[in-house]
Structures are given as structure tokens and as C-alpha cells.
Amino acid sequence: MKIVACYKIVPDAQDIAVRFDGSLDLERSEWIIGEYDLVAIEAATRLAEVSAGSAVLLSAGGKELTDSKLIKSALSRGAQELYCVVDQAVANADAFQIASVLAQALKKLEYDLVICGEGSSDLYAQQVGPLLGSLAGVTTINAVSKIDIQGNAVIVERTLEREVEVLQLALPAVISVTTDINLPRIPQLKDILAAGKKPVTIWSVSDVGALPPSNVQTVSTRAPSSIERQQVIYEDASEENIKKLALDIKAAR
Amino acid sequence: MNNCKNIWVMSEAAKDYPALCTLARTLCTTEDAKVNALWIGSTNDQAALETAGADRLADIERSEEELFENYSGCAIGTICGDSPDAVLLATSKRMRLLAAQLAAALETRVINDATALVQEEQGLLAEHMVYGGSALRRERVSRAPAVVLVSDSLLLALATDDRATATTTVSERIVSPEGSSGITLQSRKARTVEAVNLASVPCVISVGRGFEKQEDLQLAQQLADCLQAEIGCTRPIAEGMGWMSHERYIGVSGAMLKPELFIAVGLSGQIQHMVGANRARTIIALNNDKNAPIFRQADYGIVGDLYAVLPRLSEALR
Numbered sequence: 001m002k003i004v005a006c007y008k009i010v011p012d013a014q015d016i017a018v019r020f021d022g023s024l025d026l027e028r029s030e031w032i033i034g035e036y037d038l039v040a041i042e043a044a045t046r047l048a049e050v051s052a053g054s055a056v057l058l059s060a061g062g063k064e065l066t067d068s069k070l071i072k073s074a075l076s077r078g079a080q081e082l083y084c085v086v087d088q089a090v091a092n093a094d095a096f097q098i099a100s101v102l103a104q105a106l107k108k109l110e111y112d113l114v115i116c117g118e119g120s121s122d123l124y125a126q127q128v129g130p131l132l133g134s135l136a137g138v139t140t141i142n143a144v145s146k147i148d149i150q151g152n153a154v155i156v157e158r159t160l161e162r163e164v165e166v167l168q169l170a171l172p173a174v175i176s177v178t179t180d181i182n183l184p185r186i187p188q189l190k191d192i193l194a195a196g197k198k199p200v201t202i203w204s205v206s207d208v209g210a211l212p213p214s215n216v217q218t219v220s221t222r223a224p225s226s227i228e229r230q231q232v233i234y235e236d237a238s239e240e241n242i243k244k245l246a247l248d249i250k251a252a253r
Numbered sequence: 254m255n256n257c258k259n260i261w262v263m264s265e266a267a268k269d270y271p272a273l274c275t276l277a278r279t280l281c282t283t284e285d286a287k288v289n290a291l292w293i294g295s296t297n298d299q300a301a302l303e304t305a306g307a308d309r310l311a312d313i314e315r316s317e318e319e320l321f322e323n324y325s326g327c328a329i330g331t332i333c334g335d336s337p338d339a340v341l342l343a344t345s346k347r348m349r350l351l352a353a354q355l356a357a358a359l360e361t362r363v364i365n366d367a368t369a370l371v372q373e374e375q376g377l378l379a380e381h382m383v384y385g386g387s388a389l390r391r392e393r394v395s396r397a398p399a400v401v402l403v404s405d406s407l408l409l410a411l412a413t414d415d416r417a418t419a420t421t422t423v424s425e426r427i428v429s430p431e432g433s434s435g436i437t438l439q440s441r442k443a444r445t446v447e448a449v450n451l452a453s454v455p456c457v458i459s460v461g462r463g464f465e466k467q468e469d470l471q472l473a474q475q476l477a478d479c480l481q482a483e484i485g486c487t488r489p490i491a492e493g494m495g496w497m498s499h500e501r502y503i504g505v506s507g508a509m510l511k512p513e514l515f516i517a518v519g520l521s522g523q524i525q526h527m528v529g530a531n532r533a534r535t536i537i538a539l540n541n542d543k544n545a546p547i548f549r550q551a552d553y554g555i556v557g558d559l560y561a562v563l564p565r566l567s568e569a570l571r
Contacts, residue, residue, distance in 0.1 A: 013385040013525065024388050096362035123383050124506065125365040130353030139435030140354070141322070143346040155439065160346045163443050167320075170435035179492050215361040216399075219391040221383060229536060230552035235543060237557025239565070245537070246569035248553040252514050252535035253456065253480070 001053035001149065004114045005044035005079060006102060006132070007037035009061050009070055010122040022222040031064045033073055036117030036124075038184040043147065043177050044115045045078030051149050055079040056109070060101045062091025066202060075195035076187035082198065083109065087205040094214045095123070099131035104209035106136055113154065114174040118142070126176070133174030141167065142176040257338045257372060257397070258286035262307065263328070263351070264343035265321075267298035272411040273341055274306035276403065280339060280372045290422075291332060293324045303422045310424045319431050320438040321347055327429040329355050339377065339399040341370075343408055356400045364392060364401045377401075386505040386528025406509065447498040449483060455513040456482035459503055459530065462489055463519020463540065463559050467496040472563040473518055479570040482516070487526045503529035519559045522547025539563070 011029035019025050033041075041057065048055035057079045059065055065084050075082055085101050093101070106114065114136075116129030126142070133140025145164075146157035158165045159178060169175070187195075205211050232248070234241035257280050262273035270290055277288040290307035292298070293315050302310055311331055315324050332340060332355060340355060342348045344366060352363045368389075369380040377394040379401060451457055458480075460473050470484070477484050484501060491502035503510060504526045515533035520526060522538070522545055530536070531550060538547040538554035539562055548554045555562060 011384075013387060014523065016384055016387050016524075018387070024384065094362045096356060096360070099357075119506075121385070124385070125363065126349050127353050127356070127363050127365060130350045131357050131362075134354045134357035140350065141436060142350045159444070161444075162446060163441055165320075165441050166439040168437040168439055170437075173435065183493065212360065215394060215396040216364060217393050217395050219378065219393050221388045221390045223388050226531065226550075229550060231549070232552065233538075233543075233548050233554040233556065235556050237555055237562045237565075241555060242562060242565045243569055245553060245555050246566060249480070249514070249516070249537060249566075249570060252537070252552070 001047065001051040001112045002110050003044045003048050003053060003055045004058050004106070004109060004111045005037075005041045005055060006058050006114065006116045006128070007041060007074060008034045008059065008098075008120045008122075008128075009065055010034045010120055013121065018223040022225075024221060024223065031067065031070060032121075033070065034117060034121040036119055036121060036179060038077070038117075039179050039182060040115045040117040040177055041074070041077045041079060042182045042184040046182065047113070047115075047147060047149065048078075053112075056081040056083065058083045058102060058105060058109070060085040060087075060090050060093075060098055060105065062086070062088055064091075068196075071200055072192050072195040073187070075198045075200075076191040077185060080198060082200045083203070084200070085203045085205060085208055087211070089205060089211050093211065094216060095125050095127040096131060097211055097214055099128045099135055100212050101205060101208065102128070102132050103135035105203065106132070108208065112171045112173075114172070116174065116176045118176050118178050129174060129176030136172075136174060139170050139173035140175075141169065141173070144175045144177045145180045147175075147177075147181070257282045257377065259289070259335065259338050260286070261289045261291055261332045261335070261337045261340045262342070263291045263340070263348070265345050265347050266343065267292070267294075267301045269343040269408055270302055270305035270307070272408040273343060273403065275411050276370065276407070277339075277341055278306070280370065280377065282372060289335065289337075291328055293321060293328055299424070303424055305422075307422055310422050311427055312424065313427045313429060315431075318438075320434070320436060322350070322434040322436055323431045324429070325351050325354055325434060326432040327427065329358050331427065333358050336398075338397045339401065341401050341403050344402045344404055348402060352400055352402050359398050359400060361396075361398065361400060364394070364399060366404045367401050368404045368407055370401060370403065370407065382505065382528070385525035387524050447500045449498075449500050451483055451485050451501065451503065451508045452510050454483045456480050456516075457485050457503070457510060457512045457514070457530070457533075458482050458516045458518060459485045459487065459520060459526070460490060460518050461487040461520025461526075464490075467494070469560070470496060472560065475567045476516070476518075476563055476570070479567050480514075482514075485510070487520050487523075505529065517547050517551070518563065520547060521545045522550055539566075
């Protein structure tokens with residue numbers, strides 16, 4: 001089975017700082033592969049192994065995407081090859097625009113199954129997978145928590161709010177997987193070294209098609225106002241301090 | 254988008270329709286604007302839907318045994334065929350998929366998890382969280398149609414409002430053969446969902462990776478018993494370790510709380526978690542790392558080993 005896993009690079013949320021005016025400072029954030037997408041890459045790699053097939057990666061984004069550390073990080077997780085659409089216009093694109101570019105790129109690839117993470121770690125709109133499947137005109141499903149290959153059939157479990165469905169998918173298909181589906185591997189040094197030798201194909205947007213316009217404009221992005229806190233911290237856990245904390249808790253109830 | 258006079262609303266649950274219709278009315282720009290409700294499901298809910306406040310109800314028949322997604326195509330065709338200015342959907346996993354399919358057909362993106370949605374001079378304005386809860390983003394629809402997934406919190410706020418009861422609803426039954434989504438439903442089972450609603454309890458203790466083993470969570474349970482509190486957790490505890498059910502996970506993609514008292518035990522205080530609890534009236538922190546970010550967000554905190562502190566704290570509160 002030919003499998004494609006999609007991923008997005010995002011600023012590491014841990015390093016996002018808030019400026020005095022409430023705007024966000026992303027300058028200090030390192031670019032990383034979205035944590036939900038690591039799950040998609042892992043799912044693709046495992047399925048390729050059990051089905052004696054192949055797993056390749058596909059991404060679209062700004063020039064940061066081609067950073068050699070990020071490419072190695074992506075390819076050190078078991079996939080054989082990477083395709084990316086790199087264009088500054090894509091760096092700030094919305095979910096519809098990114099899904100459109102990915103759908104155009106997919107036409108250049110042979111695939112049975114495309115696996116996306118549940119959502120991106122930065123915006124978490126959980127839309128690119130479903131949009132991609134719709135735009136590609138193939139079977140599309142989200143919230144997949146288990147994948148089984150039985151002969152030529154792909155059977156998935158879909159975990160919804162109050163029920164679990166067992167579904168057979170006609171291929172090709174685009175699915176989004178939940179974080180329950182696996183625990184992504186931690187690449188070893190030899191995997192990272194080997195990743196440097198794997199093929200990488202870089203396209204521009206015009207190589208695959210065109211970026212459609214966005215119908216939604218961002219007006220502002222601001223940190224919500226925070227509540228002032230007392231900040232009374234007892235620096236050691238002496239009997240006396242524990243008693244004081246117990247009194248604080250009682251007073252707060 | 255300056256004109257909004259044809260709005261469609263949709264949900265998986267009949268109970269969401271009154272709030273969806275109320276919200277839709279606030280977005281209309283003309284007196285003669287129409288609010289349309291679309292429903293995929295059994296006819297048992299017909300009465301509730303007809304009094305929800307829509308001008309028109311399009312009811313797509315589906316029996317319980319059939320896959321919901323096999324009727325998505327019919328729903329999308331009905332809505333797109335009516336040239337909507339906006340489509341509002343109550344957020345759920347099914348609706349996320351349907352919203353994306355609808356947006357793809359309308360060549361736009363989905364405005365997801367809207368916590369606020371208002372009509373302004375320059376067009377529809379929506380607000381939702383981004384960057385794991387670090388920020389609120391405001392977005393404006395510059396060209397109709399808008400496809401919006403409305404957050405639970407916004408629907409709940411509207412549901413408690415007094416609203417005018419229904420105008421006459423024109424109801425139409427759409428009988429369409431089961432469509433083909435490329436998906437065959439093999440079986441379906443109800444999920445055993447733990448019946449806990451953290452949002453409704455005044456005191457919540459949240460546990461993080463500072464606990465080494467699942468059995469050790471009983472230390473937090475003892476404290477909870479002293480305070481009549483419920484226990485919640487960070488994402489790794491629910492998803493990575495699987496020590497607690499999803500229903501107890503607090504954070505950007507889990508429960509969003511506003512308790513009187515929130516006690517954070519053995520967790521660092523990452524924004525993705527804290528956004529689910531940082532509206533608490535009082536925050537207490539227990540962590541062995543005095544530099545943990547949680548202390549900067551706490552009213553009271555103690556630096557110490559949770560294994561040593563929790564039993565003594567429970568004792569002091571007993």
C-alpha cells in the first residue's frame with residue numbers, strides 16, 4: 001500500500017512570549033513538526049511496514065520547511081521520501097489554501113491512503129485533513145483511532161464523542177488520526193544520519209498549481225488578559241508551611 | 254460581506270437548534286432575512302426542530318442504522334443550492350468533517366471553534382483561540398459565504414437567554430437514497446464515557462507527569478476526598494499514559510473550567526493545559542521545581558515533593 005503522511009511545521013508553543021501590548025512574539029520560537037502530525041507520520045510508517053508498502057511525506061509551508069534539521073527530523077521517523085511545496089505565500093496561508101496546495105501536489109503522487117494529524121499544533125482547526133480529502137475528491141474521514149488492513153480493505157475505528165464506528169474505506173482515502181492511535185517513536189542517531197541521505201523533492205506553488213485567495217482576514221491575534229495572582233510561594237515543604245497552605249486552601253473554598 | 258440574509262444552521266443534536274437559530278438571527282442584516290435549519294436524522298425530533306426558531310426546516314430522512322456521512326452529500330447539495338450567506342454548525346467531530354466538506358464545495362475555509370460571532374459594518378467578525386490557548390484571534394469574513402463551527406461555550410451562553418419562540422416554520426421532508434461516501438458502516442458501539450463534568454464542580458485538583466505511577470494518583474484522590482473535589486489531569490496523563498479518561502483532561506482540546514479553587518499537582522503549567530483552568534478564582538500549585546511556570550500563575554504555592562506533601566496536606570485539611 002502506498003501511503004502519504006502530511007505534516008506542518010509550527011512555532012514551538014512553549015517559547016511563545018507575550019509582549020506588553022498583548023501581541024505574540026514568535027521570534028524566539030523554534031520551528032518544529034506539529035505534535036499531532038508526528039502521530040500521522042508514525043501511523044503511515046507502521047502501515048507501510050505491515051502492508052509491505054511505502055510511506056512518503058508531504059508538506060507545504062514557508063522557507064523554514066527546508067531547514068536541514070527539520071527535514072532530517074521528518075525523515076528520521078521511517079518514511080522513505082519527502083515532497084514539499086515551499087513558498088512564502090504558503091507560510092501565512094489558511095487551512096483552505098494549504099489544503100488546496102496539498103491537493104494539487106497529491107496529483108503528482110501515487111497513493112492509496114493519505115494520513116493527516118488531527119489538527120495543527122498552532123491553529124488546531126482540524127480542517128486540513130477533511131478539506132484535503134474533499135478537494136482531492138476521495139473518501140474522507142476524521143477521528144480515526146485505529147487502522148487495520150484486511151486483504152485489500154482498510155478498516156478503521158472512528159472515535160466520536162459518544163460512539164465508536166467501525167468503517168470500511170474505499171481507496172484512495174484521506175484520513176485524520178487521533179493521538180490515541182500510537183505513540184510516535186523517538187528517532188535514534190542512526191535514523192537521523194540515514195535521514196540525511198533520503199530523497200527530498202521541493203516544488204514551488206506554481207510547480208503544482210496556484211494558491212487560491214482567502215475569504216477570511218485576520219484582524220488581530222492577542223493574548224487574553226490574565227488574572228492578577230497573589231504569588232505567595234512557600235519555598236520549602238516544612239510542617240509549618242504545609243499548615244499555612246492548608247489555611248490558604250480553606251480560606252479559598 | 255455586508256449583506257447577510259440567508260443563513261443555514263446545522264447540528265447533530267436537536268437541542269442545539271434553538272441557540273443556533275438565536276445566533277443566526279443576530280447576524281441577519283435585513284428584516285426579511287431567512288434562517289434555515291437542516292437536519293439529518295430520524296423524524297422523532299421533528300417537533301423540537303419545528304419550534305427552534307427557523308423559518309424553514311429541511312429534514313433529510315435517515316434511519317439510525319445508516320451512516321450519517323452517506324447523507325452529507327445531500328445536505329451539502331441542499332445548502333449550496335440555496336446560495337447561503339453563512340452556515341453555522343454546532344461543533345462536534347462529525348460536524349468538523351461536514352463543515353470542511355461544505356467549505357471545500359464553497360471554496361472557502363471554516364472559521365472553527367468560534368467563541369464569539371458578531372455582525373459588524375465591515376462584515377462578520379469571529380473570535381477563537383490559537384497557539385494552544387496563548388492567544389485569541391479575531392477574524393473577519395471578507396467574502397461570503399461564511400462557514401462557521403460555533404463553540405459549545407457560545408451555544409451554551411445563548412441557550413440560557415430568553416428568546417422569542419418560533420415563527421412559523423415551513424417544514425420539508427427530503428427523502429434521498431443513501432448516498433455514497435466511499436465508506437461502509439460495519440458496526441457501531443456506544444462509548445463508555447465516564448460521567449464526570451468537571452465544569453460543574455467548585456474545586457478541581459489537576460494532576461500531571463510529576464506522578465510516577467498510576468497507583469500514586471490515590472494520593473491526589475485522598476486530597477480530593479478532603480475537599481469534595483474532582484480530579485482532572487493534563488493531556489499526557491489522559492492520552493499518553495492513559496491513566497485517566499478523556500473526560501478528565503483539562504486544556505485547549507479538553508475541558509475548559511472556571512472553578513472556585515484549582516489545585517495543580519505535579520504539573521509544569523504549560524499554557525495548553527492552564528488555558529482550561531486559568532479563569533479559576535484561586536489557583537494553588539504544588540511542584541518540586543521552584544522554577545516551574547505554574548508558580549507564576551498561582552495564588553499560593555509550595556515547592557516540594559508531592560509524595561511527601563500530599564499526605565501531610567490532606568492530613569492538615571481533614
